[in-house]
Amino acid sequence: MNINYIAFAIPVFLILIGIEFLISRKQGKKFYSFNDTIANLNVGIAERLLDALTLGVFYFVYDYLYQHFAVFHIQPSILSWVGLLLITDFLWYWYHRLGHEVNLLWSVHVVHHQSEEFNFTVSARITLFQAVARTFFWSALPIIGFNAEMITTILLIHGLYPFFIHTRTVGKLGILEYIMVTPSHHRVHHANNEKYLDKNYGDMFIFWDKLFGTFAEETEEPVYGLTKPLHSNSFLWQHFHFMLEMIYAFRSAESFSDKLKVLFGKPEIINPDFRRELEEKFVIIKRKKSSSSRRFRNYVIIQMISVLILLFTFILFEHYFELITQVLISLVILITLVNCGAILEQRRWIFYLEYIRWFLVMLIGFVFFPYYINLIFISSLLGITVLYFQTLNRQYLRYIYGLRQRSF
Numbered sequence: 001m002n003i004n005y006i007a008f009a010i011p012v013f014l015i016l017i018g019i020e021f022l023i024s025r026k027q028g029k030k031f032y033s034f035n036d037t038i039a040n041l042n043v044g045i046a047e048r049l050l051d052a053l054t055l056g057v058f059y060f061v062y063d064y065l066y067q068h069f070a071v072f073h074i075q076p077s078i079l080s081w082v083g084l085l086l087i088t089d090f091l092w093y094w095y096h097r098l099g100h101e102v103n104l105l106w107s108v109h110v111v112h113h114q115s116e117e118f119n120f121t122v123s124a125r126i127t128l129f130q131a132v133a134r135t136f137f138w139s140a141l142p143i144i145g146f147n148a149e150m151i152t153t154i155l156l157i158h159g160l161y162p163f164f165i166h167t168r169t170v171g172k173l174g175i176l177e178y179i180m181v182t183p184s185h186h187r188v189h190h191a192n193n194e195k196y197l198d199k200n201y202g203d204m205f206i207f208w209d210k211l212f213g214t215f216a217e218e219t220e221e222p223v224y225g226l227t228k229p230l231h232s233n234s235f236l237w238q239h240f241h242f243m244l245e246m247i248y249a250f251r252s253a254e255s256f257s258d259k260l261k262v263l264f265g266k267p268e269i270i271n272p273d274f275r276r277e278l279e280e281k282f283v284i285i286k287r288k289k290s291s292s293s294r295r296f297r298n299y300v301i302i303q304m305i306s307v308l309i310l311l312f313t314f315i316l317f318e319h320y321f322e323l324i325t326q327v328l329i330s331l332v333i334l335i336t337l338v339n340c341g342a343i344l345e346q347r348r349w350i351f352y353l354e355y356i357r358w359f360l361v362m363l364i365g366f367v368f369f370p371y372y373i374n375l376i377f378i379s380s381l382l383g384i385t386v387l388y389f390q391t392l393n394r395q396y397l398r399y400i401y402g403l404r405q406r407s408f
């Protein structure tokens with residue numbers, strides 16, 4: 001049976017999150033908030049899904065570069081594996097540092113920093129755009145002479161490590177603090193305290209930061225999140241707000257050199273008024289503390305559980321799905337993620353999303369059971385939902401948001 005074992009990372013990841021949640025509760029600390037956890041998981045689910053679909057492409061890039069441009073042909077040995085790990089981490093340091101210092105790269109890395117909490121779920125805040133940006137840096141590896149198998153193996157290990165440093169349940173780790181990136185170091189990186197800004201970029205080893213002058217020790221309680229927080233649960237806004245701010249800034253920059261500065265300068269040169277303008281344009285609703293009522297919280301939880309089960313099954317049996325099924329299931333998952341964010345913001349347009357999702361589920365049903373009778377059944381169901389669209393819309397919003405909900 002040709003199953004993809006990477007899928008088991010999902011339940012393991014969830015179990016570890018559960019353990020951290022219980023430990024933090026036992027310690028009497030509130031390290032988890034509902035909205036942030038959902039938003040973090042949403043980003044992670046999208047990345048896992050898109051990563052599963054595109055993994056072959058990254059392998060192909062490394063293999064192509066190795067076959068055509070490799071300077072050396074390095075054979076696997078203890079020494080070469082250690083060397084590969086060190087070079088990978090060194091490249092990461094620069095990818096990450098430039099990710100904070102160059103707007104083009106920050107526009108994809110910013111998603112990792114939007115959470116105002118700090119726990120294992122924050123490690124899931126990686127996007128496919130980030131993976132693409134990183135590949136440019138890691139392209140140095142096959143050119144040096146490491147083959148694609150070695151690279152993908154080391155990237156898997158290197159990619160797993162940061163999960164464990166996104167936690168507040170662990171204090172300082174003695175001698176390890178001098179060599180490795182520890183939770184304490186990475187808490188500093190995610191903090192917006194003045195003295196912690198632009199510090200601790202390392203992924204596995206902390207000595208790069210010490211070498212290049214970006215190291216800071218955790219000496220005061222970190223405050224997590226962006227210096228200009230988003231306060232939004234919207235899945236799409238979280239992914240694209242900075243790209244849009246950059247487009248605005250690029251358009252309004254008058255000289256060519258100013259336009260270049262927008263692309264390659266530091267994030268703080270982008271005028272904060274653009275964010276405000278965009279928030280008004282897209283009617284971005286600022287998150288209120290404990291804004292979600294139990295009713296739609298439950299609905300979001302049900303969707304998250306379903307989508308996690310769907311993602312697990314999808315990755316596990318990836319090789320058995322035809323392209324059309326892969327596309328349809330991916331769309332259902334992505335719509336669900338947008339939906340969860342929109343529900344937390346009490347958007348009325350989510351019914352249209354529900355409707356599209358319903359249509360896609362019906363289509364998947366037909367792909368799996370392509371019988372004449374099924375077609376009649378599906379068409380009748382769709383017909384009924386079209387006929388009663390307005391009533392269903394009203395009932396749906398009433399059920400999800402309660403009776404007298406003001407419109408947005």
Ligand SMILES: [Zn+2]
Pocket residue numbers: 096100109112113189
């Ligand atoms: Zn960062």
Ligand SMILES: [Zn+2]
Pocket residue numbers: 112122123166186190
């Ligand atoms: Zn992080």
